[in-house]
Amino acid sequence: MTKLPDFEGLAMFAKVAEEGSFAAAARTMGVSVATVSRGVARLEERLGARLFNRTSRQLALTEFGGTIAEKAGDIYRQAEEAENAAREMSVQPRGLIRVAVPMSFGVRWIAPLLPKFLRAFPDISLDLHLSDATVDIVAQGFDAALRIAALPDSSLVARRLCAVSQLLVASPAYLERFGRPTHPRDLIGRPCLSYAYRAGTEVWRFVNDAGDEEPVTPVGPLRVTNSDALLPTLLDGLAIAELPEFIAGEYLADGRLEAILADWHLTRGGLYFVTPSARARPARVTALADFLAAHLAEPAWLSPQAKAAARGAPRLAVRQRL
Numbered sequence: 001m002t003k004l005p006d007f008e009g010l011a012m013f014a015k016v017a018e019e020g021s022f023a024a025a026a027r028t029m030g031v032s033v034a035t036v037s038r039g040v041a042r043l044e045e046r047l048g049a050r051l052f053n054r055t056s057r058q059l060a061l062t063e064f065g066g067t068i069a070e071k072a073g074d075i076y077r078q079a080e081e082a083e084n085a086a087r088e089m090s091v092q093p094r095g096l097i098r099v100a101v102p103m104s105f106g107v108r109w110i111a112p113l114l115p116k117f118l119r120a121f122p123d124i125s126l127d128l129h130l131s132d133a134t135v136d137i138v139a140q141g142f143d144a145a146l147r148i149a150a151l152p153d154s155s156l157v158a159r160r161l162c163a164v165s166q167l168l169v170a171s172p173a174y175l176e177r178f179g180r181p182t183h184p185r186d187l188i189g190r191p192c193l194s195y196a197y198r199a200g201t202e203v204w205r206f207v208n209d210a211g212d213e214e215p216v217t218p219v220g221p222l223r224v225t226n227s228d229a230l231l232p233t234l235l236d237g238l239a240i241a242e243l244p245e246f247i248a249g250e251y252l253a254d255g256r257l258e259a260i261l262a263d264w265h266l267t268r269g270g271l272y273f274v275t276p277s278a279r280a281r282p283a284r285v286t287a288l289a290d291f292l293a294a295h296l297a298e299p300a301w302l303s304p305q306a307k308a309a310a311r312g313a314p315r316l317a318v319r320q321r322l
Contacts, residue, residue, distance in 0.1 A: 006043050006046055007079070008039055009040065009046070010043060010072045010076070011029075011039075011072075011075070011076045011079065012029070012035075012036045012039035012040055013039070013043055013051055013065075013072050014069065014073040014075065015029055016036060016040060016052070017069040018073060022037055022040075022059070040052070047064075049064045050062050050064065050065070051064065051065035052065055092121075092123055093121055093124055093287040094123030094124060094283075095125075095282065095284050096284075097124060097126050097127065097285060098127040098141060098142045098144075099128060099144045099145060099288065100131065100135045100137060100140075100144075100145040100146070101128060101129065101130055101145070101146045102132050103130045103226050103228075104132070104247055105148065107130065108246060108247070109246060109301075111128075113292070113295055114126065114128075116295075120291070121287055121291075124284050124288075126288075129142070132197045132226050133225070134147070134197065137156070138276050143275065143284075143285050144274060144275045144285055144288065145273075145274045146161075146274070146292075147271075147272045147274050148272075149269050149272065156274050157274065157275050157276070157277060158272040158273065159272060159273040159274075159293065160270045160271070160272055161271045161273055161293050162271050162297060162298070163268065163270050164244055164245065164271050165244070165265070165266075166242050166243070166244055166245070166266040166267060167244075167248050168240060168241075168242055168266065169240070169241060169242075169243050169248050169252070169258065169259055169260065170234065170237075170240045170241075170258060170260055171236070171237045171256065171257055171258070172237075172255065172258060174238070181240075181260055181261060182261075183214070183261075184204070184206040184214040184216050184264060185216075187216050187218070187240065190220075190240060191220040191238060191239040192204075192216075192218035192219060192240050192241065193218065193224070193233060193239050193241035194222075194223045194224075194241075194242075195224060195227055195242065196223055196224060196225045197225060198242075202217065203216065204216045204217070204218055207264065208264050209263070214264070218242075220239050221233075221238070221239065227243055228247065231251075234257065235256055235257070240260070242266060249300070249301040271296065273289045273293070
């Protein structure tokens with residue numbers, strides 16, 4: 001007996017078991033009833049047991065047939081998924097992409113890229129969900145999400161697009177009035193603004209090049225669910241706050257904010273394109289991932305050192321736990 005499984009016979013058996021009749025299975029698969037009957041009979045002969053009990057009015061799985069019907073159905077569905085994925089990738093990407101993006105990042109850095117993407121892929125439409133709250137992309141039916149994180153553990157598949165640093169900042173007016181902190185412990189007792197959706201914990205964990213660690217819990221008059229809401233209070237010289245470099249960059253460049261504790265750094269994370277699975281990913285989602293990877297590999301907010309590091313980093317999609 002050949003070692004190659006009878007995939008056709010298994011597929012026909014699975015469809016008959018699902019539809020409840022040879023005729024219905026034949027219509028679904030677009031073949032004749034005789035073809036289905038021969039396929040199932042061939043599989044029964046190969047396996048050495050009957051799969052169905054047949055009468056003139058009723059068709060029912062045998063006990064043996066029932067034991068393999070679910071597995072045969074899984075094979076059929078996997079084959080369909082493989083064919084559909086291959087067919088979709090062989091044509092121009094098209095269809096709707098539901099993608100979740102952090103609010104501030106999406107408005108500043110994703111929205112300006114969308115005209116170019118939509119011109120390049122006229123058959124794709126986007127449903128852009130802007131929120132700083134972390135969404136469950138599987139349960140909520142998203143095709144993808146952008147996550148700014150240090151790779152927390154989960155079963156999602158992530159493609160790293162670029163580095164995202166967190167900076168501790170204050171206005172020149174604040175530093176002139178209250179002095180510049182030189183050690184994370186100097187933050188204790190000072191007003192520090194906090195971000196509600198900070199990944200994992202609200203504690204600021206500082207590390208220096210010597211490997212020393214210093215945790216600080218920010219205490220202050222304002223806690224927000226969107227980092228942009230910190231800016232008026234920061235710029236008015238009332239407090240210190242942590243900001244992602246993609247927000248802080250323009251204010252650091254024109255002097256409205258200054259980075260502090262330069263000898264220490266907070267958690268270093270990245271921007272990730274996250275999907276539920278890399279298997280059978282639609283061509284439209286792959287097109288969006290490739291487009292964002294190309295346009296965000298060296299974003300304008302990165303420091304010269306970070307850009308140099310980005311040029312040496314691999315551009316390939318990698319399977320990560322996120």
